[in-house]
Amino acid sequence: xxxxxxxxxxxxxxxxxxxxxxxxxxxxxxxxxxxxxxxxxxxxxxxxxxxxxxxxxxxxxxxxxxxxxxxxxxxxxxxxxxxxxxxxxxxxxxxxxxxxxxxxxxxxxxxxxxxxxxxxxxxxxxxxxxxxxxxxxxxxxxxxxxxxxxxxxxxxxxxxxxxxxxxxxxxxxxxxxxxxxxxxxxxxxxxxxxxxxxxxxxxxxxxxxxxxxxxxxxxxxxxxxxxxxxxxxxxxxxxxxxxxxxxxxxxxxxxxxxxxxxx
Ligand SMILES: [Zn+2]
Numbered sequence: 001x002x003x004x005x006x007x008x009x010x011x012x013x014x015x016x017x018x019x020x021x022x023x024x025x026x027x028x029x030x031x032x033x034x035x036x037x038x039x040x041x042x043x044x045x046x047x048x049x050x051x052x053x054x055x056x057x058x059x060x061x062x063x064x065x066x067x068x069x070x071x072x073x074x075x076x077x078x079x080x081x082x083x084x085x086x087x088x089x090x091x092x093x094x095x096x097x098x099x100x101x102x103x104x105x106x107x108x109x110x111x112x113x114x115x116x117x118x119x120x121x122x123x124x125x126x127x128x129x130x131x132x133x134x135x136x137x138x139x140x141x142x143x144x145x146x147x148x149x150x151x152x153x154x155x156x157x158x159x160x161x162x163x164x165x166x167x168x169x170x171x172x173x174x175x176x177x178x179x180x181x182x183x184x185x186x187x188x189x190x191x192x193x194x195x196x197x198x199x200x201x202x203x204x205x206x207x208x209x210x211x212x213x214x215x216x217x218x219x220x221x222x223x224x225x226x227x228x229x230x231x232x233x234x235x236x237x238x239x240x241x242x243x244x245x246x247x248x249x250x251x252x253x254x255x256x257x258x259x260x261x262x263x
Contacts, residue, residue, distance in 0.1 A: 003160035063106075125198050130195075208222050
């Protein structure tokens with residue numbers, strides 16, 4: 001599933017390509033026909049992202065998209081290609097087109113409905129001025145493992161499976177530690193780190209969490225195989241201590257960790 005940094009990248013891309021333009025909206029597949037009719041003929045005022053939720057503002061209406069596991073945008077210049085497959089939404093401007101397939105959410109919201117959705121989301125490290133206090137309050141009250149809390153979008157918005165595993169490794173925190181046993185200094189360091197890592201991800205489109213000294217090839221652009229400490233490295237030697245990286249399911253997703261560094 002795309003993590004928050006990819007959704008922020010999409011919001012920026014749509015802002016750059018489509019903001020200020022009048023759109024013709026359609027739902028070739030039909031499932032979003034009513035919503036598309038509401039948007040068609042309006043001008044896209046701007047875009048926004050909060051965690052894994054993407055928004056387009058059209059005057060007093062918001063288009064809300066959550067890609068889920070299988071959703072995908074495609075876009076291009078000039079006239080759009082013939083619609084193929086389950087095309088939920090197509091936006092066309094004078095210059096460009098944007099297609100959306102397979103999202104778990106694609107809906108039109110009023111400002112109140114959007115506020116109500118946002119009120120159920122935790123702070124997003126990629127949003128300017130995001131306040132980590134709400135997240136630490138929730139974590140500090142919880143007996144649930146930190147590895148589960150980090151993935152809970154009501155606690156923290158935008159973190160997915162890769163950032164979860166990598167952040168815990170970087171701070172030597174066991175994914176199984178109960179939230180209330182995580183001290184606040186560690187949490188503050190984790191939040192600041194997350195802001196830096198996710199901003200870099202939003203700039204480059206890649207999740208790179210390793211420090212150069214921990215890579216097989218320390219110089220130059222990090223290779224794919226050097227990008228992570230533990231994510232998808234089950235059975236491989238930990239970059240810091242050599243112990244095989246472990247894997248288990250947590251919150252229905254594979255969790256990776258080093259049993260020594262994150263004891
Ligand atoms: Zn280790």
